[in-house]
Amino acid sequence: MSLDRRKTTHTQIEITERQQQVLRLIVREHVSNGRPVGSKFLAERYSIGYSAATIRNEMAELEAAGFVDHLHTSGGRVPTDAGYRYFVGHLMDDIDLPAGDQIMIRHQFRQAETKLDDWPELAASVLAEIAGNVSVVTSPRADTARIRHLELISLQPQLALLILVTRESTVRQSMVHLPAAVEQVDLRVLAGQLSADLAGRSAQEVRTQVVGSTPLAAAVVEQIIETLRQIDSPDQISIRSKGLQNIVGQPGIEDDDVHAVLQLVQGGAFLNAILPQVESGDRVQVFIGRDELPDQLQRFGVIVATYGVDDNVKGLIGVLGPTRMSYWRTISTVRYMSRLISDLVADLYPAAG
Amino acid sequence: MSLDRRKTTHTQIEITERQQQVLRLIVREHVSNGRPVGSKFLAERYSIGYSAATIRNEMAELEAAGFVDHLHTSGGRVPTDAGYRYFVGHLMDDIDLPAGDQIMIRHQFRQAETKLDDWPELAASVLAEIAGNVSVVTSPRADTARIRHLELISLQPQLALLILVTRESTVRQSMVHLPAAVEQVDLRVLAGQLSADLAGRSAQEVRTQVVGSTPLAAAVVEQIIETLRQIDSPDQISIRSKGLQNIVGQPGIEDDDVHAVLQLVQGGAFLNAILPQVESGDRVQVFIGRDELPDQLQRFGVIVATYGVDDNVKGLIGVLGPTRMSYWRTISTVRYMSRLISDLVADLYPAAG
DNA sequence: TTTTAGCACTCTTGTCGCCTGAGTGCTAAT
DNA sequence: ATTAGCACTCAGGCGACAAGAGTGCTAAAA
Numbered sequence: 001m002s003l004d005r006r007k008t009t010h011t012q013i014e015i016t017e018r019q020q021q022v023l024r025l026i027v028r029e030h031v032s033n034g035r036p037v038g039s040k041f042l043a044e045r046y047s048i049g050y051s052a053a054t055i056r057n058e059m060a061e062l063e064a065a066g067f068v069d070h071l072h073t074s075g076g077r078v079p080t081d082a083g084y085r086y087f088v089g090h091l092m093d094d095i096d097l098p099a100g101d102q103i104m105i106r107h108q109f110r111q112a113e114t115k116l117d118d119w120p121e122l123a124a125s126v127l128a129e130i131a132g133n134v135s136v137v138t139s140p141r142a143d144t145a146r147i148r149h150l151e152l153i154s155l156q157p158q159l160a161l162l163i164l165v166t167r168e169s170t171v172r173q174s175m176v177h178l179p180a181a182v183e184q185v186d187l188r189v190l191a192g193q194l195s196a197d198l199a200g201r202s203a204q205e206v207r208t209q210v211v212g213s214t215p216l217a218a219a220v221v222e223q224i225i226e227t228l229r230q231i232d233s234p235d236q237i238s239i240r241s242k243g244l245q246n247i248v249g250q251p252g253i254e255d256d257d258v259h260a261v262l263q264l265v266q267g268g269a270f271l272n273a274i275l276p277q278v279e280s281g282d283r284v285q286v287f288i289g290r291d292e293l294p295d296q297l298q299r300f301g302v303i304v305a306t307y308g309v310d311d312n313v314k315g316l317i318g319v320l321g322p323t324r325m326s327y328w329r330t331i332s333t334v335r336y337m338s339r340l341i342s343d344l345v346a347d348l349y350p351a352a353g
Numbered sequence: 354m355s356l357d358r359r360k361t362t363h364t365q366i367e368i369t370e371r372q373q374q375v376l377r378l379i380v381r382e383h384v385s386n387g388r389p390v391g392s393k394f395l396a397e398r399y400s401i402g403y404s405a406a407t408i409r410n411e412m413a414e415l416e417a418a419g420f421v422d423h424l425h426t427s428g429g430r431v432p433t434d435a436g437y438r439y440f441v442g443h444l445m446d447d448i449d450l451p452a453g454d455q456i457m458i459r460h461q462f463r464q465a466e467t468k469l470d471d472w473p474e475l476a477a478s479v480l481a482e483i484a485g486n487v488s489v490v491t492s493p494r495a496d497t498a499r500i501r502h503l504e505l506i507s508l509q510p511q512l513a514l515l516i517l518v519t520r521e522s523t524v525r526q527s528m529v530h531l532p533a534a535v536e537q538v539d540l541r542v543l544a545g546q547l548s549a550d551l552a553g554r555s556a557q558e559v560r561t562q563v564v565g566s567t568p569l570a571a572a573v574v575e576q577i578i579e580t581l582r583q584i585d586s587p588d589q590i591s592i593r594s595k596g597l598q599n600i601v602g603q604p605g606i607e608d609d610d611v612h613a614v615l616q617l618v619q620g621g622a623f624l625n626a627i628l629p630q631v632e633s634g635d636r637v638q639v640f641i642g643r644d645e646l647p648d649q650l651q652r653f654g655v656i657v658a659t660y661g662v663d664d665n666v667k668g669l670i671g672v673l674g675p676t677r678m679s680y681w682r683t684i685s686t687v688r689y690m691s692r693l694i695s696d697l698v699a700d701l702y703p704a705a706g
Numbered sequence: 707t708t709t710t711a712g713c714a715c716t717c718t719t720g721t722c723g724c725c726t727g728a729g730t731g732c733t734a735a736t
Numbered sequence: 737a738t739t740a741g742c743a744c745t746c747a748g749g750c751g752a753c754a755a756g757a758g759t760g761c762t763a764a765a766a
Contacts, residue, residue, distance in 0.1 A: 038758050053710050056759070074717045074758040114579060116514075116526040118591070149504065153518070155700065161469075161522060165506070169514060171524055173469040175700070226467060238471070244597065245615035248608050255602040258611065262598035347508065347528070391729050406739050409730070426745045427729045709766070716759075724750085736739075 015065060015086075018050070022058045023067055024091045027079050031324055034251035036076030081289035081323060084301065088286050088327050097332040101130055105333075109340060116348075117171075120240045123317065123341060128243025131333050133321030134261065138271065139238045140308060140315040140345055142168045144202040145231040152191040152220065157181035162220065164227050167200070168313050168349045172231060176223045179215040190217060194224070203228035235272070241265045250322050253299060260296035261320065271316075273297075280306045280314055284335045289323050299323055303330050305338035309346045317341060368418060368439075371403070375411045376420055377444045380432050384677055387604035389429030434642035434676060437654065441639050441680050450685040454483055458686075462693060469701075470524075473593045476670065476694060481596025484686045486674030487614065491624065492591045493661060493668040493698055495521045497555040498584040505544040505573065510534035515573065517580050520553070521666050521702050525584060529576045532568040543570060547577070556581035588625070594618045603675050606652060613649035614673065624669075626650075633659045633667055637688045642676050652676055656683050658691035666702045670694060 015023070025046060029037040039059060043052035050058075059077050062068045067083035070076060079087070096102075108126045112119035120137040127135035151163040158178045165171050194217070198206055203225050230236055244265065248258050264270035273294045278285060287293050288301040301323045308314025317338050319330050368376070378399060382390045392412060396405035403411075412430050415421045420436035423429060432440070449455075461479045465472035473490040480488035504516040511531045518524050547570070551559055556578050583589055597618065601611050617623040626647045631638060640646050641654040654676045661667025670691050672683050 036758090040758065051710050052758095053712090054708090057709090060760085070759085072717050072758090073715085073760090074756095076758065113528050114576075115583065115589075116528060117524075149506065151502065151504070151518070153502065153522075159700065161701070163516075163518065163524060165504070165516065169506075169526065171470075171516060171526060173522065173524060175466050175469060223467075230468065236468075242619055244619060245612045248601075248612045248615065259598045259601045262601065266595055266597060347512065348514070389729090393729065404739055405729095406741090407737090410738090413731080423730085425729090425747065426731095427727095428745095428747070429729065707766100709764105711764080712762090714759105714761090717757090719756085720754090722751105722753085724752105726747105726749085728745105728747090730743105730745080732742090732744100734739100734741085736737100 015062075015067075016058075019058050019062055019065075020091055021048070022055060023062055023079070023083060023087065026059075026062075026068060026077055027083065027087045027091070030079055031326055034324060036070065036078050038076035041076070079323075081291070084288050084323055084327070085286075088288070088331075092328050092331075095328070095332070097329075097336045101333065102336060105130060105337060105340065109337075112344060118240075119341075119344065120238075120315075121242075123337065124240040124242040127317065127319065127333065127337055128246065131319045131321070131330050132243070133246050133319050133325060133330065134241060134243045134265065136265065136270065136304075136316070136318045136320060137240045138316040139170070139240075140168060140313050140349070141231075141237060142166070142313050144204070145170065145228050146200055146202050147195075147198045147206070147224070147228070149199070150191055150195050150224065152176070152187040154182070154184040154187055160187055160220075162223055162227070164224060166228075166231065170231060172227050174223055174227050176220055179219055182216060190220065194220065198224070203232060235268070237268075237271060239265075239268060239271055247320075247322065250324075252324060253322055257296075257299050261300070264294075264296065265320070270320075274302055274304065274318075275316070278304055278306065278316065280308075284331050284338075286327070286331065301325060301327070303327070303334050305334050307338040307341040307345060309342065309349065313345060313349045315341075315345075368415075368420075369411075372411050372415055372418075373444055374401070375408055376415055376432070376436060376440065379412075379415075379421060379430055380436065380440045380444070383432055384679055387677060389423065389431045391429040394429070432676075434644070437641050437676055437680070438639075441641070441684075445681050445684075448681070448685070450682075450689045454686065455689060458483060458690060458693065462690075465697060471593075472697065473591075473668075474595075476690065477593040477595040480670065480672065480686065480690055481599065484672045484674070484683050485596070486599050486672050486678060486683065487594060487596045487618065489618065489623065489657075489669070489671045489673060490593045491669040492523075492593075493521060493666050493702070494584075494590060495519070495666050497557070498523065498581050499553050499555050500548075500551045500559070500577070500581070502552070503544055503548050503577065505529070505540040507535065507537040507540055513540055513573075515576055515580070517577060519581075519584065523584060525580050527576055527580050529573055532572055535569060543573065547573065551577070556585060587628075588621070590621075590624060592618075592621060592624055600673075600675065603677075605677060606675055610649075610652050614653070617647075617649065618673070623673075627655055627657065627671075628669070631657055631659065631669065633661075637684050637691070639680070639684065654678060654680075656680070656687050658687050660691040660694040660698060662695065662699045662702065666698060668694075668698075 025042055026037050039052045039055040042055055067080060067086055068077040069080050105126055112122050120139050124135045124137040145166045148167045149165040153161040155161050158181055160176045160178055162174050162176050206225055247253055247261060284305045286303050290298045293300060293302060299322060300320055302318055302320050304316055304318030306314050307317055317334060319334055378395055379390050392405040392408040395408055420433060420439055421430040422433050458479055465475050473492050477488045477490040498519045501520045502518040506514040508514050511534055513529045513531055515527050515529050559578050597615060600606055600614060637656060637658045639656050643651045646653060646655060652675060653673055655671055655673050657669055657671030659667050660670055670687060672687055
């Protein structure tokens with residue numbers, strides 16, 4: 001699992017070694033301070049062999065190349081989106097997450113096994129805390145859901161609760177209105193029968209199969225199909241997000257930006273916006289600002305990885321933060337957690353292969 | 354189901370009819386504009402029989418009574434928390450939600466039946482949209498969870514998935530590490546047996562009962578108890594919240610306030626903070642600002658109702674917004690939705706009585 | 707040819723003073 | 737009891753001003 005560098009590789013603009021160094025310092029400094037960084041400042045703070053004037057010249061070149069910008073004639077340089085991309089693609093030490101963080105993550109994530117229903121929520125919490133930004137985790141999904149098991153529980157004479165377990169261990173409940181009053185014992189028998197008949201089948205396959213010998217069975221099967229279709233529906237992907245508080249009050253992030261993020265993340269539109277761009281595979285992908293993210297997220301960067309097994313059961317895990325964020329730390333955190341989750345999922349969904 | 358007025362009734366400070374009218378106008382105007390409201394303004398805008406000077410005198414009285422305040426010598430009056438409380442308790446038309454909103458809510462909430470797993474999330478979405486503020490919905494909980502049914506599914510030779518359904522239709526999954534390799538058929542038998550033996554029992558009762566004739570059964574029962582205890586644990590209440598974007602950019606709400614809300618709501622601390630104050634029953638309760646909410650929520654108001662059946666299965670639904678919010682609208686919305694949810698829950702959990 | 711020192715210029719940020727508008731409190735008249 | 741009038745106060749907007757930081761350019765030094 002290595003970093004995806006294709007995004008930046010094709011914008012291959014030549015840059016001298018020293019310009020790279022300057023860009024690296026600008027990014028680093030601006031990420032930690034949030035303020036524009038000037039030549040004098042760099043020359044004084046870091047005792048590199050060059051003077052402020054030299055740095056100024058290099059900065060001018062970097063600006064011509066589109067990697068930095070300055071808003072006012074006299075206001076220090078700020079990395080552009082392209083600058084951040086170059087930094088991520090070429091200037092970043094691609095080292096692993098510090099052992100301390102790894103231990104902390106594993107420790108916190110251990111309770112996922114016993115609190116299995118909501119491990120995405122737990123993962124989101126852990127990720128948000130370690131990365132110090134907004135985390136996003138989707139529940140795992142198969143290409144097409146297949147039935148593993150189902151239960152029927154009588155609620156009222158003509159109303160039953162259907163519990164459907166897929167091969168990927170997704171559990172869904174829904175109500176079934178029954179055409180006639182039915183006893184719990186009869187529901188149990190029906191559920192056992194349907195479980196046996198339909199095990200391993202998808203929505204499509206359930207539909208085409210001859211079923212519904214009785215009105216009762218027909219009603220149940222109808223609901224089963226509806227539930228499976230809901231699971232398969234791409235706009236029903238459940239998304240968990242934590243750490244939203246981390247983006248308020250950041251320099252460069254306005255109320256409008258916060259508003260946009262909250263709206264997108266809570267409404268699910270966020271997923272629709274970035275999902276098409278994500279390619280499954282073993283890479284951590286980085287999207288930065290304008291041209292790589294929707295308009296409302298111009299001031300943000302997104303770091304995502306897919307997790308899962310076998311290209312079948314898979315999901316998404318990522319971090320959203322201001323463009324001005326610590327990329328190497330976030331990237332290594334996301335990478336580490338996606339591995340961890342893949343392991344969990346592999347345990348959970350062995351039948352998916 | 355009527356409004357809870359006790360909170361304000363005991364601070365019975367005498368106030369003339371006209372002062373009430375002035376207070377009502379101040380609240381109304383400040384809620385809609387967000388700006389402090391002055392005597393001249395009121396006199397001109399509303400053609401009541403009194404002059405600006407009279408209103409000024411009344412305002413002075415209201416201020417002495419602690420219902421309004423002015424930050425600067427010359428900056429119009431603003432309702433205090435006590436002022437809002439008086440308004441909610443005495444000056445508000447306690448009418449029902451407009452029919453249009455009722456229809457819209459019912460319409461949107463209809464899909465809850467088929468998307469049953471996450472109806473709290475759906476409810477939170479609807480509530481946030483209608484109320485235009487932050488919504489909060491907890492999943493329903495019984496005093497003590499009791500087993501209705503359980504399933505065991507083989508994941509690996511020594512690893513199984515336990516699916517536990519409580520009488521309140523809560524479904525939980527967890528992993529069980531088995532002391533030896535076990536086939537799916539045997540797990541099925543064991544699950545059926547335990548289902549029959551333990552149906553209707555709580556964590557306590559499962560524990561005290563003589564069980565675990567075999568190491569395998571013992572391992573499973575151990576996990577069952579652990580899961581039940583988790584369900585019973587008060588700090589594991591799952592909470593859904595939507596509409597967080599609605600509080601950013603509001604006049605009077607600073608970044609710090611937004612930060613606090615996001616932190617409290619996402620971390621679950623919000624629930625711990627207000628839950629002790631909520632009394633179950635048929636009333637909508639209102640908590641406003643300082644003295645009724647935690648320090649970080651000084652600038653907010655919370656409107657909550659409990660839903661559920663029989664004092665047994667119950668949950669919470671509420672709205673969080675700036676003190677400067679439309680109380681009558683929010684209160685009637687919360688009241689209406691809590692009724693709707695109670696109906697849903699009554700269908701879902703008939704066995705709970 | 708590359709690097710650097712120096713200098714003039716620009717632009718932000720903070721501060722001060724000024725003015726205006728809105729609102730108050732008080733007093734005297736109705 | 738109500739109202740008109742008046743002096744007073746304060747926030748917010750505006751311009752002037754100085755300080756600080758940073759730039760671009762040019763000429764000298766390496």
